[in-house]
Amino acid sequence: MSNSPGTSRTTRRAIHLAAHFPGVNNTTVWSAPPTPQAPQVSRPGSAGPTAERSATRQSAFGSQIDFSSFTHLARTAERGLFDFFFLAEGLRLREHQGRIHDLDVVGRPEAITVLSALAAVTEHLGLAATVNATFNEPYELARRLASLDHLSGGRAAWNVVTSSDAFTGENFRRGGFLDRADRYTRAAEFVAAARELWDSWPPGVERGRTGGATGSFAHHGQHFDIEGRFSVPRSPQGHPVVIQAGDSGEGREFAAATADVVFTRHGTLEAGREFYADVKGRLAAYGRRPDDLKIMPGVTFVLGDTAAEAQEKAAEIRRQQISPQTALLTLEQVWGVDLSRYDPDGPLPDIEPDYEAQLSQGRVRQADPRAIVASWRALAKEKGLSIRQTVIEATGRQSFIGTPEAVADELDTFVQTDAADGFILIPHLTPGGLDDFVKRVVPLLQERGSFRTRYTGSTLRAHLGLAQPLGEDTAA
Amino acid sequence: MPPLNRPLRLAVALDGGARYSASAFAERAQLAERGAFDFITLEDSLGQPAPGVGRLDALAVLASVAPATERIGLLPTVTTTHTEPFHLSASIATLDWVSRGRGGWIADVSTSEADARLIGRRPAAPIDELWHEAGEVVDVVTRLFDSWEDDAEIRDIATGRFIDRDKLHYVDFETATFSVRGPSIVPRPPQGHPVTAIDATAPHARQTAARYADVAFVRTQDPDTARAVRADLRERARAWGREPDRLIVLASLSVDLDASADAVALAELVAAWHTDGAADGFHFRPRDAERDLRLLVNGTVPVLQHRGLVRHFYPGATLREHLGLPRPTNRYALAREASAR
Ligand SMILES: Cc1cc2nc3c(=O)[nH]c(=O)nc-3n(C[C@H](O)[C@H](O)[C@H](O)COP(=O)(O)O)c2cc1C
Numbered sequence: 001m002s003n004s005p006g007t008s009r010t011t012r013r014a015i016h017l018a019a020h021f022p023g024v025n026n027t028t029v030w031s032a033p034p035t036p037q038a039p040q041v042s043r044p045g046s047a048g049p050t051a052e053r054s055a056t057r058q059s060a061f062g063s064q065i066d067f068s069s070f071t072h073l074a075r076t077a078e079r080g081l082f083d084f085f086f087l088a089e090g091l092r093l094r095e096h097q098g099r100i101h102d103l104d105v106v107g108r109p110e111a112i113t114v115l116s117a118l119a120a121v122t123e124h125l126g127l128a129a130t131v132n133a134t135f136n137e138p139y140e141l142a143r144r145l146a147s148l149d150h151l152s153g154g155r156a157a158w159n160v161v162t163s164s165d166a167f168t169g170e171n172f173r174r175g176g177f178l179d180r181a182d183r184y185t186r187a188a189e190f191v192a193a194a195r196e197l198w199d200s201w202p203p204g205v206e207r208g209r210t211g212g213a214t215g216s217f218a219h220h221g222q223h224f225d226i227e228g229r230f231s232v233p234r235s236p237q238g239h240p241v242v243i244q245a246g247d248s249g250e251g252r253e254f255a256a257a258t259a260d261v262v263f264t265r266h267g268t269l270e271a272g273r274e275f276y277a278d279v280k281g282r283l284a285a286y287g288r289r290p291d292d293l294k295i296m297p298g299v300t301f302v303l304g305d306t307a308a309e310a311q312e313k314a315a316e317i318r319r320q321q322i323s324p325q326t327a328l329l330t331l332e333q334v335w336g337v338d339l340s341r342y343d344p345d346g347p348l349p350d351i352e353p354d355y356e357a358q359l360s361q362g363r364v365r366q367a368d369p370r371a372i373v374a375s376w377r378a379l380a381k382e383k384g385l386s387i388r389q390t391v392i393e394a395t396g397r398q399s400f401i402g403t404p405e406a407v408a409d410e411l412d413t414f415v416q417t418d419a420a421d422g423f424i425l426i427p428h429l430t431p432g433g434l435d436d437f438v439k440r441v442v443p444l445l446q447e448r449g450s451f452r453t454r455y456t457g458s459t460l461r462a463h464l465g466l467a468q469p470l471g472e473d474t475a476a
Numbered sequence: 477m478p479p480l481n482r483p484l485r486l487a488v489a490l491d492g493g494a495r496y497s498a499s500a501f502a503e504r505a506q507l508a509e510r511g512a513f514d515f516i517t518l519e520d521s522l523g524q525p526a527p528g529v530g531r532l533d534a535l536a537v538l539a540s541v542a543p544a545t546e547r548i549g550l551l552p553t554v555t556t557t558h559t560e561p562f563h564l565s566a567s568i569a570t571l572d573w574v575s576r577g578r579g580g581w582i583a584d585v586s587t588s589e590a591d592a593r594l595i596g597r598r599p600a601a602p603i604d605e606l607w608h609e610a611g612e613v614v615d616v617v618t619r620l621f622d623s624w625e626d627d628a629e630i631r632d633i634a635t636g637r638f639i640d641r642d643k644l645h646y647v648d649f650e651t652a653t654f655s656v657r658g659p660s661i662v663p664r665p666p667q668g669h670p671v672t673a674i675d676a677t678a679p680h681a682r683q684t685a686a687r688y689a690d691v692a693f694v695r696t697q698d699p700d701t702a703r704a705v706r707a708d709l710r711e712r713a714r715a716w717g718r719e720p721d722r723l724i725v726l727a728s729l730s731v732d733l734d735a736s737a738d739a740v741a742l743a744e745l746v747a748a749w750h751t752d753g754a755a756d757g758f759h760f761r762p763r764d765a766e767r768d769l770r771l772l773v774n775g776t777v778p779v780l781q782h783r784g785l786v787r788h789f790y791p792g793a794t795l796r797e798h799l800g801l802p803r804p805t806n807r808y809a810l811a812r813e814a815s816a817r
Contacts, residue, residue, distance in 0.1 A: 030631060030638055031631045031633050031638075061631075065573060065662075065663050066573070067542075067543075067573055067574045067576065070574075071543070090661060091562070091661060092657075092661070093644070093659060093661060099641060100639075100641040100644050100659070101641075102637045102638060102639050102640070102641040103636050103637060103638060104638055105638055106638060106639055107624065107629065107639075107661070107662060107663040108661060108662065109566075109569070109570040109573050109574070109662055110563070110566035110567045110569070110570040110661075110662060112536060112567075113535065113536065113539045113567050113570035113571055113574065114539075114570055114573075114574060116535075116536040116537070116539035116540045117539045117540060117542050117543055117574035117575075119498060119540050120498060120502065120540045120541070120542070120543045120544050121543045135560065135563075136560075136563070137558070137595050137596075137597070139522075139594040139595055140522075140558070140559065140595065143533055144533050144536060146532075147532040147533035147536040147537070148536055150496045150498075150532055151498040151532065151536060151537065151540045152498075153498075170655070170656075170657035171560075171562045171656055171657050171658070172560050172562060172654075172656075173560055173561075173597075173653070173654040173655075174560075201530070206495070206496060206530065213528070214527075214528040215524060215528070215530065224596060225596045226593060226594060226595065226596040227593050227594075227596075228523060228590055228591075228593050228594040229523060229524050229527070229590075230524075231521070231522075231523055231524045231525070231530050231531055232530055232531075232532060232533075233496065233530045323636040324636065325635065325636030325637075326636060
């Protein structure tokens with residue numbers, strides 16, 4: 001191996017790893033014929049093809065809602081010494097052409113409640129909940145996050161996302177009132193207010209020494225005008241870890257000013273380095289050092305015993321991710337028109353797209369549909385591809401494909417060459433999607449001296465190498 | 477003594493004692509489970525319970541207790557006044573998922589101006605209005621539970637569909653103070669509807685409890701009061717078109733036990749109340765979380781078990797099963813099936 005751990009260990013940058021519970025989009029493969037040659041769960045006494053089949057299905061195509069799936073993935077991540085476990089959020093079921101989207105996994109539990117339960121079955125693993133800053137209130141959310149931090153002994157994190165769409169707002173008292181321009185001013189003020197609340201109890205105090213004044217706060221701002229006494233004593237981390245996911249200029253500025261971790265989609269080496277340099281470069285203006293903010297792209301991976309086998313598996317997974325129906329729907333999102341009469345195994349439609357139409361609600365919009373149409377047409381023509389083949393070829397290529405050695409090498413390269421501080425791994429299977437990674441890749445990263453061989457701290461801040469915020473008393 | 481076709485229901489409050497330690501809560505819950513209590517409760521409030529005193533979010537605490545226990549029901553207090561009903565529904569459904577059908581909640585209101593200023597959205601409102609709104613919140617929360625039919629998830633490979641979207645439903649619920657479109661983001665929880673409880677001691681809460689609650693508490697140390705409130709609740713429930721036996725009324729007793737003799741005396745007392753029809757069961761609120769709970773489990777419960785008034789173990793898996801409450805049918809499934817005929 002090229003890196004001898006003995007010589008370079010001290011200078012290597014440490015990789016941070018997180019486990020994303022499989023999402024509600026077509027990345028998550030929810031069904032396929034079971035692969036009998038690779039049963040991932042073998043139970044003694046479970047004889048016969050039916051038992052074997054159902055055991056395999058449980059690990060490969062398990063429930064997206066049953067608590068056992070969450071414990072399986074969280075325990076796998078903790079066995080792999082991951083920094084944290086991550087749950088996404090969507091506050092309105094997605095729609096396509098005015099109807100609920102029915103092709104992808106859907107239906108998730110509420111994040112903070114699941115993580116509170118997972119706190120009882122894990123010991124070190126960080127627990128990160130995505131929670132929208134638009135449809136919540138600082139007092140309430142600060143209280144729930146501080147509670148999770150207490151219950152987990154200092155392992156809570158909050159992924160701050162924003163929404164400005166009236167579509168999601170239809171589920172809330174507040175409605176879709178927020179201007180897009182305000183989404184981050186509200187988020188920034190929200191985080192600031194939450195931190196004021198987290199600071200409102202002096203460290204080490206569980207019962208007010210100063211009587212009624214303990215927990216006093218007052219925040220009078222553009223978005224929030226609140227005051228009173230916070231009900232949760234200072235939590236083990238002081239401030240739960242703040243994660244930011246959002247890519248616009250405002251989003252990056254918000255991250256640089258406020259966040260401890262950035263969850264990004266820039267998962268290639270070049271795009272990663274550019275993003276990394278851009279965001280880290282913004283920190284100095286806020287008096288922060290590069291290490292104060294960890295950049296973690298969300299990435300997918302496929303492992304094989306040989307490079308060729310990994311590529312084959314990756315292609316097969318993409319076929320599973322893009323069913324004929326999903327291929328048509330993906331095309332409709334780009335074309336902006338109903339294409340249901342087209343054959344997914346036939347050629348791309350020759351009709352002109354409607355670039356203004358928005359067929360889908362509750363999804364991130366396609367960046368530049370014109371450019372996509374042009375490149376997909378060129379791709380289909382060049383290789384003679386059908387609709388489905390084109391979509392398979394053009395979308396959803398996995399970030400890291402190869403042998404465990406190759407994947408470990410690539411991941412490490414990203415971190416050692418300033419393209420990332422670590423990764424949020426997004427498995428395509430529930431709940432067994434990380435089993436192989438933990439068994440085969442983590443030991444290689446450890447051998448290289450790039451990944452911890454045990455947890456040395458008890459809080460998520462400690463895992464991430466982040467400073468403990470000072471309480472009011474000590475800061476003064 | 478008349479033969480009891482319904483066992484006496486028993487619940488116990490987990491309040492008091494260590495307030496911030498997950499393991500302390502889990503240990504208390506495990507002790508209550510050894511006593512085969514139907515459920516445990518944990519109080520909550522938006523603001524500090526008393527000046528300078530803190531508390532954790534009760535629903536989160538009981539979610540953390542879920543994996544540490546196997547059978548006992550989990551009922552946190554959840555305030556409805558300043559919270560988004562959509563979020564409440566998702567959290568309560570999730571408590572039911574993580575406990576595999578042992579979840580519920582005690583719906584409460586936030587009446588003070590101080591609480592209103594913590595959120596800053598609207599001023600404090602009169603208590604009758606708040607309880608009326610709490611009823612609407614319970615209503616929409618359970619509609620959201622029903623917004624997924626139990627068999628909505630189909631994983632149909634031939635058509636590429638994960639769900640049958642005809643089995644997902646908009647709730648389109650609108651009141652003077654909020655509106656919710658739906659469907660929920662959480663599939664229908666294991667119990668269909670996690671158990672809804674309301675403290676019906678105050679007259680303001682009574683109508684809402686009679687209309688929507690599965691379990692109502694009456695805080696009193698006096699059997700006549702308990703009997704009168706129970707009769708009132710059952711009468712009102714009937715007026716709402718409900719089967720009164722589907723509303724379980726528990727006398728909520730503050731208990732302060734010094735010794736085993738007290739624990740046995742308490743058993744005698746509750747047996748007498750139950751025989752007199754003062755309550756369907758009891759909710760004990762220990763004065764001292766550790767000591768009183770131990771005495772209840774080791775002293776009171778065995779006497780009641782010996783007399784055949786309470787179970788020795790949990791024959792069912794879900795809280796509804798413990799309480800003898802059926803799993804509710806799904807209103808939208810019924811409507812869809814009716815219109816299909
Ligand atoms: C990697 C990544 C993950 C995200 N995950 C979520 C999510 O789980 N829930 C959500 O509501 N928004 C999510 N978002 C959306 C962002 O919060 C944000 O609203 C969106 O990116 C628009 O902000 P922007 O204009 O700064 O990009 C995610 C964004 C990124 C880049």
